[in-house]
Amino acid sequence: MFKLLKRFGGSYRANLVLGPLCKLIEVVFDLFTPIIVAYMIDAGVGTRSVQPVLAGGGILLAMAAVAILFALACQKMASRASQGMGTSIRHSLYEHINALSHADLDRFGTPSLTTRITNDVNQVQLAIALGIRQLMRWPFLAVGSLVAALAIDVRLGLIFVVSMAVVGGLFWFVMKACIPYYRSMQAKLDRIALIVREGLSGVRVVRAFVREGHERRRLADAAQDQAATAIAVGRLSSVLNPVTFLVMYLAVCAILWAGGIQVNIGELTQGQVVAFVSYMTQALLSIVYVANLVVVFTKASASAARVNEVLACQPSVTDEGAEPVELWSSAGLPGAAERADGAGLPDAAEQAGASKRVPTLALRNVSFAYPGAAADAVHDATLTLMSGQTLGVIGGTGSGKSTLVSLIPRLYDATAGTVEVFGRDVRRWPLKQLRHVVGMVPQQATLVSGTIRSNLIWRDAGATDDDLWRALELAQAAEFVRALADGLNAPVEAGGKNFSGGQRQRLTIARALVGAPKLLILDDSASALDYKTDAALRVALASYGRDAAASGELPPAVVVVSQRVASVRAADLICVMRRGNVVGLGTHDELVRACAIYQEICASQGVEDETVSPGTTVSRHEEVRHG
Numbered sequence: 001m002f003k004l005l006k007r008f009g010g011s012y013r014a015n016l017v018l019g020p021l022c023k024l025i026e027v028v029f030d031l032f033t034p035i036i037v038a039y040m041i042d043a044g045v046g047t048r049s050v051q052p053v054l055a056g057g058g059i060l061l062a063m064a065a066v067a068i069l070f071a072l073a074c075q076k077m078a079s080r081a082s083q084g085m086g087t088s089i090r091h092s093l094y095e096h097i098n099a100l101s102h103a104d105l106d107r108f109g110t111p112s113l114t115t116r117i118t119n120d121v122n123q124v125q126l127a128i129a130l131g132i133r134q135l136m137r138w139p140f141l142a143v144g145s146l147v148a149a150l151a152i153d154v155r156l157g158l159i160f161v162v163s164m165a166v167v168g169g170l171f172w173f174v175m176k177a178c179i180p181y182y183r184s185m186q187a188k189l190d191r192i193a194l195i196v197r198e199g200l201s202g203v204r205v206v207r208a209f210v211r212e213g214h215e216r217r218r219l220a221d222a223a224q225d226q227a228a229t230a231i232a233v234g235r236l237s238s239v240l241n242p243v244t245f246l247v248m249y250l251a252v253c254a255i256l257w258a259g260g261i262q263v264n265i266g267e268l269t270q271g272q273v274v275a276f277v278s279y280m281t282q283a284l285l286s287i288v289y290v291a292n293l294v295v296v297f298t299k300a301s302a303s304a305a306r307v308n309e310v311l312a313c314q315p316s317v318t319d320e321g322a323e324p325v326e327l328w329s330s331a332g333l334p335g336a337a338e339r340a341d342g343a344g345l346p347d348a349a350e351q352a353g354a355s356k357r358v359p360t361l362a363l364r365n366v367s368f369a370y371p372g373a374a375a376d377a378v379h380d381a382t383l384t385l386m387s388g389q390t391l392g393v394i395g396g397t398g399s400g401k402s403t404l405v406s407l408i409p410r411l412y413d414a415t416a417g418t419v420e421v422f423g424r425d426v427r428r429w430p431l432k433q434l435r436h437v438v439g440m441v442p443q444q445a446t447l448v449s450g451t452i453r454s455n456l457i458w459r460d461a462g463a464t465d466d467d468l469w470r471a472l473e474l475a476q477a478a479e480f481v482r483a484l485a486d487g488l489n490a491p492v493e494a495g496g497k498n499f500s501g502g503q504r505q506r507l508t509i510a511r512a513l514v515g516a517p518k519l520l521i522l523d524d525s526a527s528a529l530d531y532k533t534d535a536a537l538r539v540a541l542a543s544y545g546r547d548a549a550a551s552g553e554l555p556p557a558v559v560v561v562s563q564r565v566a567s568v569r570a571a572d573l574i575c576v577m578r579r580g581n582v583v584g585l586g587t588h589d590e591l592v593r594a595c596a597i598y599q600e601i602c603a604s605q606g607v608e609d610e611t612v613s614p615g616t617t618v619s620r621h622e623e624v625r626h627g
C-alpha cells in the first residue's frame, strides 16, 4: 500500500495531508461537545437559567457549522485523491499489462489481471478515501475521549479503561482470526471471475454441448467456496457488535451508579457524569470503526500486493539492445546495414535485388518451451524464407505450429537459437518496427467494438479508404462489407459478434494487410472459410505478391499455418510439424515422396497425388531439407 502511495500519491500530496487535518479539526469539536453540554446542564438546567443553555447551544451550532465546512473539505480532498490515484493506478496497470509478453500474461492469467485492474484497484481506492476521512478520526477520538474522561474523574476512568481494554482485546483477537480469510477472499474472487469469463465467452459452445448445468454448478461451487469464507468471517465477527454494546451499556450502568454516588456527595456534577458517559460511548464506538478500518486496510493491502506484483513484473520481451532499423520509405524495407555483405544500397532497384539475397525470415535451430513445461513446444527448427515465397506450416493439433510462428513477431522469445527477419535477430529489432514489418493474423479472430474502419486501421492509422478496400478485396471481405449499409463505417460489436466466424477471419486478414507487411503470417486464420473462399484468398495473395514485384517493390513473404493440405499445397516450402519437431521440409511433391507424416495427413484428407503410390513406404521422412 505504501509503495502505491509513494508511486502515485505525488500529485495528491496536499490532499493526503490537508484532508486528515480537516478531519482532526472536526474531531476537536467532537471532543469539546460533551464539555459544552455539561456546562449547559450544570449552569443552565441545574439552575433553571436559560442564558447558559442559549449560549452553549449557540456555540454548538457554530461548531457544527464550522465542522460541516471542514468535513466537506475533507470529503472533497478524499474523493479527489482516491479517484485520481485509482485512475492513475488503473492506467499504469493497463499500460504495463500491454507491455508484458505472452509468457508474462500466461503467468498471471487474464481473469486474475481483470480482477486486479478492477476489484483490487477499487479496494485500494476505498482504503485511500477512508484513510483520509477516518484513519485519523477514530483513533484520535478514542484517545481524546479517554484523556478527557480521565480529566473529569480518574476513579470513574477505571471503568472506562477496563471496558476499553475488554472491547479492544476482543477486537484484536477476532481481527487476527479474520485477516487470513480476508486475504484468501481475493484469490477466490479470481476463480469466480475465471469461471464467469469462460462461461460467458464460450456461451455458444456451452449451449451447443448442453453444458449449462455443468457451468452453473462450477460457478455455484466457486461462489459457495467464496461464500463459505465470507460466512466464516461473518461468524467470527458477529460477536463483535453485541459484545461491544453489552460492555458499553454495562459500563454506562456502572458509571451512572458510581457517578450518581459522587454527585450525591458533591464530588461530581450531573453535567460531568453526562459528559463522561458521552466520552465513553464515543471511545467504544471508535473501536468499532477502527476495526472496520482494519478490515478495509487488510483487504486493501492484499489488493495492493497483487497490483504491485503486476507492476513489478519486468516484461520479458523488451526493446533492450534494439537499434532502429533504417526503413526505406518507398518500400518499407530494412536498410543497407541489414545486408548480408553490409555493402551500401544506392538505389531502389539495387535495394530490391540485394534484399532478395537476405532472407525475409530465417529460423536457426530455434527451440521454445513454455514456462514450466517439461518439453519444448518447438524443438530445433531451422528454415529460411525469401521475399515473395510462401511457407506452409502443417501438422496435427498441438504439434507446435502456432508456437513456431508466434516467435517471429516476438509474442514469445525463443529459448534457444535465433529468429531473424531480414537478416537481423528479432531481439535486435525495435518491437514496434518489427510488428509493423510482420503482419500477423492470429488463430483467434479478434475484433473490438467500433467500426470496420476502426478495426482495420490498427497497423496504419493513416490508411486511406483505397488502402482499406484493397486490403478487403485481397482478404475476400470486400463483397460483404460493400453490402453493409454503412460500408467501412458499419458498426462492429464487442468481439465482432455481429459477424460470422468466416467474416471475422476475413476482416482480421484485411487488418493485417493494411500497412503492407513484408512478412504476412496467417495462423490458421482461414479455417472458418469455405474451400472456394480459401482458394480465392490464396490466389489473391499470390497475385498481390506478383503485382508488388512487378512494380519494383519487395513482395511479401507469406507464412500460412493450416491443418488443410489444400491451404499449403502450393506453398514454395512446407514445414511439417509433429510434437514440436520439424519432421519434413520441402515442397508438396517432395514431401509426398519423402515424409510419411505428410503422407498420413494427405491420406487422412483424401488428397490424391500421382507422386505417391498406395502403400509406398517412406523411410527417410525424418530427413528435412533446410531452405
Ligand SMILES: Nc1ncnc2c1ncn2[C@@H]1O[C@H](COP(=O)(O)OP(=O)(O)OP(=O)(O)O)[C@@H](O)[C@H]1O
Residues within 6 Å of the ligand: 106, 370, 373, 377, 395, 396, 397, 398, 399, 400, 401, 402, 403, 404, 443, 524, 563
Ligand atoms: N500458453 C501456453 N502455455 C503452455 N503451453 C502451451 C501454451 N500454448 C500452447 N501450449 C502447448 O504447446 C504445444 C503446442 O501448441 P500450439 O498451439 O503451438 O499447437 P498447434 O500446432 O498450433 O495446435 P492447433 O493446430 O491445435 O492450434 C501444445 O502441447 C500446447 O499444449
